[in-house]
Amino acid sequence: MRATLSRDIVLGAIPLILIAAVWQAIVSFGYAPAALLPPPGAVFVRLVHQLGGTDFLAQGGATLLRLFVGFTIAAVLGIGIGLMAAVHRGVDAVVRPLVRVLAPVPKVALYPALLLLLGFDHASKIALVVADALFPILLSTYYGATTIEQKLVWSALAAGTPPHQVLYKVVLPAAMPSILTGCRIALVISCIVVFLAEMISSTDGLGYLLVRAARSFQTVDMFVPLISISLLGLILNALLYGARKVLLRGFPEV
Template sequence: MRAARVVGRLTWRIVRPLAAIAVILALWEIAPRTGLVDQVFLPPLSTVLQAFADLVRNGQMQDHVQASLTRALTGFALALLTAVPIGVAIAWNRLVADLLGPVLELFRNTAALALLPVFILILGIGETSKIALVVYAAFFPILLNTISGVRAVDPLLLKSAASLGLSPVRLFQKVVWPAALPSIFTGIRMAASSSILVLVAAEMAGARAGLGYLITAAQQNFQIPQMYAGIIAISLLGLLFNGVLVAVERRLSRWRTA
């Protein structure tokens, strides 16, 4: 009986979010067919899925996803490799914080998309400007959460570790990094979603491939089902990004459930 209750709770935990999604998808299919919305501007879900399948079948979807993924992953990786060390340095060293703090505060309050024309003028309309924009958008969420995570480490833990004679490197490795990791991963997940959104907007402004280009080209040619297929692809890509990062975070934070 107890096992049945456990299975029932687990099943409900899985079914509950799926049920909400199913209701939304059902409304998407029913509303255009019953005339609640114009099918020209919002085709039924089945029509959009057929357009999605056609794009996959002829290889266009794979080409656009590959172009967007390459740009997003490159920019995201560069932001991650720079933001985490800089964030640790700012949180750990007062001199570095005093030097870099005002400059970073100025730029973090400037929207990434507002700088798109600047990136295009300086770096051109090619791949470099798009990757640079992704780096800019992803950099600050990772940086700020890294600073917050390192500074939030319990001082008692630091004093206890120092009293045991740990070197600064071992102190960071054994105490600071594990304690700051959840906050850092929060920033990484925020940066991942920001990088995709900013990249899509940049591809809409000037690109010959990518999901942003697919959506814009479909809208301009009044291929509305293909436009929604591109939007669905972006959503699936965002879910994939988030799922991978959650899995990595759980693997690196196994000690929290031990």
């Protein structure tokens, strides 16, 4: 077990090291001027340096808060609505066409309206994250819940399980792999969207740091938030992996 884990880490590290190497090579051989693409070393040194200061951590904290609150709301709504639509004809009849219309809408176009309704602070950014992260979770949940075997439901009902318990004792666990896949996609989207919202209009957060640095061509400072969100992706991936292990006991493991 430990051997596979360390093998996983080595395998996973190879492409990351390759990226850093290619990045360095691009800079060293002059395929991109340092003013547009700073050397990776400089970015990491600046990142470590900034992690020591409270200001950067506060900005990162604001972004994380928006990310997590937005994602959590989207997950609760997405799983809830998805399950309801899968098991109830009436809900399905309403939800399905609405999802078809609303899912492909570029939510960022609604952001100015959200700003006016909810202000420039957390609420408008969280709302944008919810709007964008909701649909991948909803679609995956719906798919997962509609494709479980009817036999499972019948046998649970036959065994005397009350219908409302079937929902979270049978349907929810059976749909779990699909739901988690949806969550993983939504998590990535949340990362992108929270950044985008902060880039468009904000006074704090990593996206704000990025856009401020970009405007004055402080390229190293611009890549520090980018690297932060990358590392955050790695951490979130590990967390999801852990959550998966707990939630999917008994499913085929890879």
